[in-house]
Amino acid sequence: MTIQFNDETFRDDYSFYNSERAIKRFPFPFHEDSYMYSVNMEQHRGGPVDSVYEKRFDVDEHYVSEMKDRAMVLADDPLRCQSLPHMTLAGWDLLELIMVSKSEDYPDLFELHRDGNNWRWINKPLGIDDSFTFLDETTLPYGPMEYITRQAQGDFCVLDQRDDNLWMDAGMVTTQADWSLDFDIGMNFFEWHAPVPLAHEKGIFVRALKFLLNIQQGAPARRLNWTMTVNPLLDTSPENYHKWGIQKTTLTPENIGAKQHLRVELQTFFRLPRSNALVFPIRCYLCSFQDLMTAPKWGRRLHRVIRDLPEELATYKGFIDNRPMMLDYLSKFDDGLPTSPGIWPDLETEPALQK
Amino acid sequence: MSGAEKIAVIVTDIVPLNDLVTRFEFKPTDGSLLPTFSGGAHTVVEMHAGDITRLNPYSLMSDPMDQTAYTISVRRDDEGRGGSLFMHRNVKVGDKMTISYPVNLFSLDLRAKKHLFLAGGIGITPFLAQIKQLERFNGNWELHYACRSESLGSYVDELRDHHPNETHIYYDDQEQRIDLVNLLDGQPLGTHVYVCGPKGMIDWVRQTAEAEGWPREAIHYEEFLAPQPGKPFEVKLAISNKVIAVGENESLLEAMEREGVDAPYLCRGGACGQCETRVIDYTGNFIHRDHWLEDDEHASGEKIMPCVSRFEGKTLVLDR
Numbered sequence A: 001m002t003i004q005f006n007d008e009t010f011r012d013d014y015s016f017y018n019s020e021r022a023i024k025r026f027p028f029p030f031h032e033d034s035y036m037y038s039v040n041m042e043q044h045r046g047g048p049v050d051s052v053y054e055k056r057f058d059v060d061e062h063y064v065s066e067m068k069d070r071a072m073v074l075a076d077d078p079l080r081c082q083s084l085p086h087m088t089l090a091g092w093d094l095l096e097l098i099m100v101s102k103s104e105d106y107p108d109l110f111e112l113h114r115d116g117n118n119w120r121w122i123n124k125p126l127g128i129d130d131s132f133t134f135l136d137e138t139t140l141p142y143g144p145m146e147y148i149t150r151q152a153q154g155d156f157c158v159l160d161q162r163d164d165n166l167w168m169d170a171g172m173v174t175t176q177a178d179w180s181l182d183f184d185i186g187m188n189f190f191e192w193h194a195p196v197p198l199a200h201e202k203g204i205f206v207r208a209l210k211f212l213l214n215i216q217q218g219a220p221a222r223r224l225n226w227t228m229t230v231n232p233l234l235d236t237s238p239e240n241y242h243k244w245g246i247q248k249t250t251l252t253p254e255n256i257g258a259k260q261h262l263r264v265e266l267q268t269f270f271r272l273p274r275s276n277a278l279v280f281p282i283r284c285y286l287c288s289f290q291d292l293m294t295a296p297k298w299g300r301r302l303h304r305v306i307r308d309l310p311e312e313l314a315t316y317k318g319f320i321d322n323r324p325m326m327l328d329y330l331s332k333f334d335d336g337l338p339t340s341p342g343i344w345p346d347l348e349t350e351p352a353l354q355k
Numbered sequence B: 001m002s003g004a005e006k007i008a009v010i011v012t013d014i015v016p017l018n019d020l021v022t023r024f025e026f027k028p029t030d031g032s033l034l035p036t037f038s039g040g041a042h043t044v045v046e047m048h049a050g051d052i053t054r055l056n057p058y059s060l061m062s063d064p065m066d067q068t069a070y071t072i073s074v075r076r077d078d079e080g081r082g083g084s085l086f087m088h089r090n091v092k093v094g095d096k097m098t099i100s101y102p103v104n105l106f107s108l109d110l111r112a113k114k115h116l117f118l119a120g121g122i123g124i125t126p127f128l129a130q131i132k133q134l135e136r137f138n139g140n141w142e143l144h145y146a147c148r149s150e151s152l153g154s155y156v157d158e159l160r161d162h163h164p165n166e167t168h169i170y171y172d173d174q175e176q177r178i179d180l181v182n183l184l185d186g187q188p189l190g191t192h193v194y195v196c197g198p199k200g201m202i203d204w205v206r207q208t209a210e211a212e213g214w215p216r217e218a219i220h221y222e223e224f225l226a227p228q229p230g231k232p233f234e235v236k237l238a239i240s241n242k243v244i245a246v247g248e249n250e251s252l253l254e255a256m257e258r259e260g261v262d263a264p265y266l267c268r269g270g271a272c273g274q275c276e277t278r279v280i281d282y283t284g285n286f287i288h289r290d291h292w293l294e295d296d297e298h299a300s301g302e303k304i305m306p307c308v309s310r311f312e313g314k315t316l317v318l319d320r
Helices: A020-024 A063-076 A085-105 A144-149 A204-213 A238-250 A296-308 A311-316 A323-331 B083-089 B121-136 B156-162 B180-185 B199-211 B252-258 B295-300
Strands: A081-083 A110-115 A118-123 A128-133 A155-162 A165-172 A221-230 A260-271 A278-288 B006-016 B021-028 B041-049 B052-059 B070-075 B096-100 B114-120 B141-147 B167-171 B191-196 B219-222 B233-237 B242-246 B277-287 B310-318
Touching: A081 A085, A081 A144, A085 A110, A085 A144, A085 A155, A085 A165, A085 A278, A144 A155, A144 A165, A165 A204, A221 A238, A296 A323, B021 B083, B041 B070, B041 B083, B041 B121, B052 B070, B052 B083, B052 B121, B052 B252, B070 B083, B070 B121, B114 B121, B114 B199, B121 B141, B121 B191, B141 B156, B156 B167, B180 B199, B191 B199, B199 B219, B233 B252, B242 B252
Parallel strands: B114 B141, B114 B191, B141 B167, B191 B219, B233 B310
Antiparallel strands: A081 A165, A110 A118, A118 A128, A155 A165, A155 A278, A221 A260, A260 A278, B006 B021, B006 B096, B021 B070, B041 B052, B041 B096, B233 B242, B277 B310
């Protein structure tokens, strides 16, 4: 399928938008009418046609504009991309994984030609045609991780595995939900998750780490996570909180449908072969409340989830102050009818709103 | 599904190295390329002998960047349950076999300023791949390799020829010993130590390094235990609602697999922790052989590692 790339912004005038197709394939994260943390992992081996699960690295209509936004973030703050010296081999692993996956999954957009270590990479949407020597950093304009993640949507954490733990030793992080690579660099799995409420007590992180340490080559995994963002901002970083935090106070009952976005992360996990590191891509999808409400099932369910969410979680996710206004808006889309199980919108089978 | 992904391969070369060790080369049956891997990784080889299926882990010793073939070296164990004997006696060039994707439980710490390898006997194999990996990136390494005798020194000549400055060989029958205390004392800051060999050697290296003040994180070791034969016993599997018999020459894990119970595993050698199983009830004695559970866990009677451990007694009920 040919993708029509949007010309849009994630800052200033916020011209970001989702096409009808993008709304239909939005990864709605709630499989039932309530939410609590769980290690909700499954294998990452494809999914329904045109869903965000179908390809190893989803490329969608926001690709070109997201990459422009990433370049702007990096120009302002180069520390959003860091790689400790021992992580270069993992960077090459990641470059290979993305180039091979995208050229196989989107042959009309990306081409990879390999002759031994002489590689040629063609990225048609971004107008790139580079020849380089695999494993020779001097033949690329950036280090291998930075080079390829300037051409791939989503954040990338490259985790070293040693001493039965994972270590945040490299990453490209410009579209994050309020955490900082520069702060977390070099931390282990428990250290960087320390701020998360409730999950430690439930033993979530011990089990999650055990699962992640055992992810093997050829058997990637995935899960969804979510939060809320006012305005379609990709860069909700602590470094720039002074710019975006204040925007949470601009919500009104009139603009909330357009301004309030559900922010969903498609998190995937791949074992990297040459380095034995683990890469953790975190792909961010944004959808406005008013676009979500076009699926009656999502309208009913989102209201119930937000209404019943424990206070600690609403606080941690940063929308406790706006929750009453959200509920006023969302309750108009909840007629009390039951919802079908699973995350899909089920547009053909779910009844229209009965009020 | 349990274990790593599978690869269908054909045996393309078999080279006896000496009285005990034979090398096997595998290529994909469909002519595709094999996955690259990291030095220290192993593959699990499936062996089908009549009704018996054995899955044994072997370290990959070929160049991790070579995607055309994998090689392993198998030491014949005349006292064991027959996996290595099967490889030596039954496997022929042209045979089709199934191996697993590479799994690494013994990877290099790439932060190390220097890698100090200590090998005993067949424990040399993971280091052969790690050396090839490090050579490609001009890594700093040194190998101390203890063998029983010159005639049983697998890959000694190759290592000496290619890496005369890095390779140090010790023959037991010539009373040559690694001078470990002095060796450790002379290492630059940032050195990591890796040991692979018999249990006694691993314990010796770990204890000596600890006594010399080395940080625990800088000492890496790998020892795969082969399951040992033992008296037959019966197990009740509570979740599957089955009573199964574990034969003399099979492991508890193999018996569960034979009965169609999907039990998780990775190393099958008591090291990785994947197959850890909760004990619901028992009357009798455990024969714990793994080095995953702590001593107090062994004593508690609450957990067992079915890949290598056994049981003697009346009743055993497991949470599987």
